[in-house]
Amino acid sequence: MEEQINKIIQAINDFRESFSLKTLKRNTGLYEYGKSLALGSKAELQGNGNFVVTTINYFSEPIRSENVSDMMRRWVFDRQKLNTITSFGNTIIIDTFIDENGINQIFVVVISVYKP
Numbered sequence: 001m002e003e004q005i006n007k008i009i010q011a012i013n014d015f016r017e018s019f020s021l022k023t024l025k026r027n028t029g030l031y032e033y034g035k036s037l038a039l040g041s042k043a044e045l046q047g048n049g050n051f052v053v054t055t056i057n058y059f060s061e062p063i064r065s066e067n068v069s070d071m072m073r074r075w076v077f078d079r080q081k082l083n084t085i086t087s088f089g090n091t092i093i094i095d096t097f098i099d100e101n102g103i104n105q106i107f108v109v110v111i112s113v114y115k116p
Contacts, residue, residue, distance in 0.1 A: 004068070007068045011068050012085050012092065012108075016086060022090055038058065050115065051114060052114045055087060055112040057084040057087040062106075
């Protein structure tokens, strides 16, 4: 699945580049934070003075058996997903998890992190 996630990140960054948007860098250390957002929790991300989060956009959905191109095409025509993948940001949190009903989910979180 890691290879698939890397392909999705590359596709998102290629799409963002066509709009002159900043490339997103993956942060795997924020997996639990991203998952809690996907599950609808009121997650707080504390920078402890090291950073400030200025924007957060995210979505999650069940994983479908489709290739990355088809996934991106579908996301571009979904307003919430398009808003997320084109939002102001510099960090992406993307991964998968199994929800409480046993369904494989993918979540995508785009945040803007400012490091003073």
